[in-house]
Amino acid sequence: MTQDQHARPSTQDGAPQDSAPQDSATRHGTSQGWPGKVPGLGYGGDYNPEQWPQATRVEDVELMTQAGVNLVSVGIFSWAMLEPREGEYDWGWLDETMDRLHAAGVRVALATATASPPPWLTHQHPQILPETADGTTLWPGARQAYSVSNPVFREYALRMTWAVAQRYATHPALALWHVDNELGCHNAHDFSDDAAAAFRSWLSTRYGSVEELNRAWGTAFWSQRYSSFEEILPPRTAPMFVNPTQQLDFHRYSSDELLDYFREIKAILREFTPGVPVTTNFMCSTRTKHMDYFSWAQEMDVIATDHYTVADDPDRHIELAFSADLTRGVAGGKPWMLMEHSTSAVNWQPRNHTKAPAEMLRDSLGHVARGADAVMFFQWRQSRAGAEKYHSAMVPHAGTDSDVFRSTVSLGETLRRLAPVQGSQVHAEVALLFDYEAWWGAELDSHPINDLSYPQELLHWYRGLWESGVSVDVVHPSADLSRYRVIVVPTLYLVTDADAANIEAAARAGASVLVTCFSGIVDEHDAVRLGGYPGAFRELLGIRVEEFWPLQAEEALRLDDGSRAEMWSEKIHLAAESGTSAEVIRRFASLSHRDDMGSTTGSVPPSIAPTGEFTLAGWPAVTRREVGEGVAWYIGTRPDAQALHGLVQEVLIEAGVAPEQVDAGVGVDAVRRWTGEGEDAQSFLFVLNHTGQDATLKVKGVELLTGAKTRGRLTVPGGGVAVVQEG
Secondary structure (H helix, E strand, O other), rough: EOOOOOOOEEOOOOOOOOOOOOHHHHHHHHOOOOOOOOOOEEEEEEEEEOOOOOOHHHHHHHHHHOOOOOEEEOOOOOOOOOOEEEEEEHHHHHHHHHHHHHOOOOOOEEEOOOOOOOOHHHOOHHOOOOEOOOOEOOOOOOOOOOOOOOOHHHHHHHHHHHHHHHHHOOOOOEEEEEEEOOOOOOOOOOOEEEEEEEEHHHHHHHHHHHHHHHHHHHHOOOHOOOOOOHHOOOOOOOOOOOOHHHHHHHHHHHHHHHHHHHHHHHHHHHHHHOOEEEEEEEEEOOOOOOOOOHHHHHHOOEEEEEEOOOOOOOOOHHHHHHHHHHHEEEEOOOEEEEEEEEEOOOOOOOOOOOOOOHHHHHHHHHHHHHEEEEEEEEOOEEOOOOOOOOOOOOEEEOOOOOOHHHHHHHHHHHHHHHHHHHEEEOOOEEEOOOOHHHHHHHHOOOOOOOOOOHHHHHHHHHHHHHHHHOOOOEEEOOOOOOOEEEEEOOOEOOOOOOHHHHHHHHOOOOEEEEEEEOOOOOOOOOEEEEEOHHHHHHHHOOOEEEOOOOOOEEHHHHHHOOOOOOOOOOEEEOHHHOOOOOOOEEEEEEEEEEEOEEEEEEOOOOOOOOOOOOOOOEEEEEEEEEEOOOOEEEEEEOOOOOHHHHHHHHHHHHOOOOOOOOOOOOEEEEEEEEEEEHHOOEEEEEEEEOOOEEEEEEEEEEEEEOOEEEEEEEEEEEOOEEEEEOO
């Protein structure tokens, strides 16, 4: 143990190494991006040797070699072990770990150890603890008990980062910096006085003057006009609905504040190791709402994400596909890292699902198919104690004589065989637009429907595309949309003028754009776009919505083609003033009562519609308008799965978009990754059979998992996977 922050790291043989920042560029190169020291596809997981005795640590590295592990994350929750008392550092165990991993050829994503402050820090400085909207302090005893807005915490976190970076800057095992861990997972929104001060500063920078803020927030309503920034608070618990724009800006501020914390840590790491890439693990999924990862992406040298499936979701493989496509969209189409997922059950769901070996393989390759060049798990060895002791790992409690460890070894061999895939990319002709700010806005309170779920709407439409067998990029509305033939815009409630113009330009250039209900309603300040809905898209679509007609939970709709819809309807007018008129593709026909999960009766109970009449019968429900070289569709309701599938098929066929594998069948996921261009292009077809039946496909090439050559046809067993290098 030492109090010297300038102590130098050891080498493999124990001799001291010089750790001057200027030397690191020579060791690691000068370009940031993919951790170049990792050969082939990355494979490994979180490694926590501090939890185990020396004999187990030695065994760990032997087992990693057996499993083909080449990359591990180390030191994520080790602050209290590295600095057991303020200013006193114990580097011995980490020095030894880094040296041992290097000797075995395992590279390290070294964490800054800042993911949870040690007890001595929260004891000495309780002001660093975050607070909830009702003023409750979030006390230590779990993890992430810190406020990134607190200057004392920032000082200590940056000091710890400096100490780690200074010691290990030139260690040959270092391949990647792992900043903190899952930033904002438990403390994304802090309502403390420090956060209030930081929020006011953020608002001053954003608006420049309190007068401009009053205009943007609509503070003439409910006597909310501010005379100075000092009067403004975070949206703490209040007697009634808090100003929605205040809530929206607090979402933005909170995301930006976490990103600012990342930038400060990254600056220190860059000082010592200008050539070592820096990242943090995102949580790109339908469950993580509070961080705008599209705005974070430009600060990452490589995009990394954590993903876990939900046990009670029978279509969890579709949500996995969506989340992987979203991660690729955040990464701008480049390869990315799966930093965490699970070998089997997790510990934090009501009933945790145990995976069969085949499901573990499908989950892993499902991410690789969609752009992941690294497959990692939480964690290497299953903990004996602590809150995550029942979270599965690569080495389970049962040890090596277990299906889980055998699957760990088998997956390592599989990924070694897939080394040629590294660096290849997915080329999609369909885009599904996703915006975190639209998510925040769509789920604010006091809306026409307050149980509308933005991610569920995205998944609803994504499912229709997935079942159609087409590859999908999940991208931001500001992305370059020129390469897409079909662009789906689900519930883009909040949209800027620039993003709306970007979408319209894509339609005019030849894309088929499909906009769904409750889109284009407000601007970036959550102010309603007047003149009729859907506001920002009214001219593009050639329609004007006079009024929303939300349905009650027990109601369902019939359309004039016999298809069904739910949740939403609206009074749609065709707007002749838009030039080319929209045509009606479907009309509302009748209102019915929902029975159980979807069956309907033929009449409306008197408690719902005493007159027995449906006011919107005969009004447009789905419209289509030719615009420029393309087409703009509008869906003024929420079609059920069958109706949605039919609409998606119409749009895809009209746009000339074909499935990746025409004969794959529903439930068989087929995705291609490509390298090169033109005559030099090489494709890798991933096939994941999520059904219980064998699937036979027409494909030529070499199946990489077995080495077998296909002769025009390939059978993938039920629950199985295949990867064909085509040609």
